[in-house]
Amino acid sequence: MEMRSLSGKMKYRIKKVMNNNVVLAVDLQSNLEMVLVGKGIGFGKKENMVTEIDAEKIEKSFHAFDEKIRRNYLKYLSQINDNVLDAVEEIVSLAEDRLGKLNEHLQVLLTDHIKFALERIKMGIGIDNPFLHEIKALYPEEFKIGKKGAEIIKAHTGIQISEDEMGFIALYLYSARQNKTINETVRDTRILRELIEIIEKELNYRINPENTAYNRLVNHLMLEINSLTENTKNPLLNYIKEQMTLSFSIAKKLADHLYKNKNIVISEDKAGYMAIHIERIRELAEENSLSQK
Numbered sequence: 001m002e003m004r005s006l007s008g009k010m011k012y013r014i015k016k017v018m019n020n021n022v023v024l025a026v027d028l029q030s031n032l033e034m035v036l037v038g039k040g041i042g043f044g045k046k047e048n049m050v051t052e053i054d055a056e057k058i059e060k061s062f063h064a065f066d067e068k069i070r071r072n073y074l075k076y077l078s079q080i081n082d083n084v085l086d087a088v089e090e091i092v093s094l095a096e097d098r099l100g101k102l103n104e105h106l107q108v109l110l111t112d113h114i115k116f117a118l119e120r121i122k123m124g125i126g127i128d129n130p131f132l133h134e135i136k137a138l139y140p141e142e143f144k145i146g147k148k149g150a151e152i153i154k155a156h157t158g159i160q161i162s163e164d165e166m167g168f169i170a171l172y173l174y175s176a177r178q179n180k181t182i183n184e185t186v187r188d189t190r191i192l193r194e195l196i197e198i199i200e201k202e203l204n205y206r207i208n209p210e211n212t213a214y215n216r217l218v219n220h221l222m223l224e225i226n227s228l229t230e231n232t233k234n235p236l237l238n239y240i241k242e243q244m245t246l247s248f249s250i251a252k253k254l255a256d257h258l259y260k261n262k263n264i265v266i267s268e269d270k271a272g273y274m275a276i277h278i279e280r281i282r283e284l285a286e287e288n289s290l291s292q293k
Contacts, residue, residue, distance in 0.1 A: 009052035009053060009054050010027065010053055010055055010058075011027075011050060011051070011052055012027055012036070012050070012052075012053055013025060013026045013028060013049070014047055014050075015033065015048075017042045017045050018042065019042055019086070020039075020043045020082075021040065021041065021042060021086060021089055022036070022037050022085060022089075023035070023042045023045055028050070034061050034062055035061070035062040036058050037058070037060035037061070037089060038057045038059045038060070040057070041058065060089075060104065060107055062104060080111065080115050081157070083156040083157050084114060084115060084156070087153045088107065088114055091110065091145070091148075091149040091152055091153075092106055092107055094145060094148060095145050095176075098141065099141065099142070099145070099173065099177050100177070102177055103175070103177075106172060106176035109176075109182060110172050114153065117161060117168070118153075118157060118159055118161075121161065126162065126164075127164060127165075129165070129167040131167065131171075131186075131190070131192075132163065132164055134189055134192050134193055134196070134218055135167040135170050135171060136167070137215045138192075138219065139171070142169075142170035142173040142174045143166065143167065145170070146165075146167060146169035146173070147166050149169050150166050171185050191225055191257075191258070191261055191262065192221055192222055192225060195221050195258075196221075198250065198253055198254060198257060199250055199254070199281060202250045202253070203281065203285045205285035205289075207281055207284075211284065213284060216277055217277040217280075217281060221254070221274070224258065224270065224274065225258065225262065227264055229270060231269065232269065234270075236272060236276075237268060237269055240275050240276065241272075244275050244276070246282060247275040247279040248272065248275040250275070251272070251274040251275040251278055252271055254274060255270075255271050
């Protein structure tokens with residue numbers, strides 16, 4: 001039976017009011033239990049109340065994720081301060097305004113992460129983000145939102161999060177944007193960090209993450225990690241092998257690492273393109289060495 005009213009509203013039975021912006025309700029059309037998120041939709045609502053909610057006021061509705069995630073989210077909702085929930089909702093809304101539609105699991109996962117991050121901060125426990133430089137270079141839009149998210153969190157909770165935590169928020173945003181799990185994003189970013197470490201070890205040089213060459217390198221390497229480059233003929237391959245011997249040798253080591261860790265086969269042509277980026281880093285290392293003499 002159709003439960004939508006002529007005014008474009010949907011009928012729900014309220015099961016639990018989490019706060020003014022979040023309710024657990026049953027959609028009387030589909031009989032699905034779901035979490036509804038929207039500014040003010042919980043105001044004045046009570047348990048077991050049958051009510052109409054304008055569809056335009058519902059910013060998020062969660063019912064597609066599996067039962068375990070739904071139960072966990074409801075558990076977190078019941079334990080989390082309204083200020084934290086409001087902060088997460090504001091961050092997600094900002095992210096969708098700037099990045100477009102994001103995976104609906106983001107609300108659940110980001111709530112979980114920020115809740116525990118704030119608990120750690122209250123206990124004086126800091127946490128380093130080993131991928132911070134890579135995150136800034138690879139996901140600049142997401143990191144900008146992470147920085148704004150820090151302001152939002154402080155406004156709602158009075159707690160200042162670190163730049164490392166801003167980076168973690170960016171990882172969640174990127175994962176939701178690409179419909180990847182956070183584990184997949186962390187794995188790929190970790191592999192990228194390992195590739196950078198191989199280059200630094202072979203050149204005995206710490207790469208400056210603020211350098212344009214670093215940004216170009218990491219973006220190219222991430223394309224290889226995600227298998228997004230075309231396997232085209234490299235017209236410069238012979239020249240690269242002869243004139244960029246060390247850089248090409250390092251590129252081959254990166255190719256071996258990618259094969260062992262992601263089963264990605266990097267052709268000599270692709271290795272040649274990687275060597276061009278590595279060569280610029282090698283030149284910077286050489287310049288740095290000369291300047292210190």
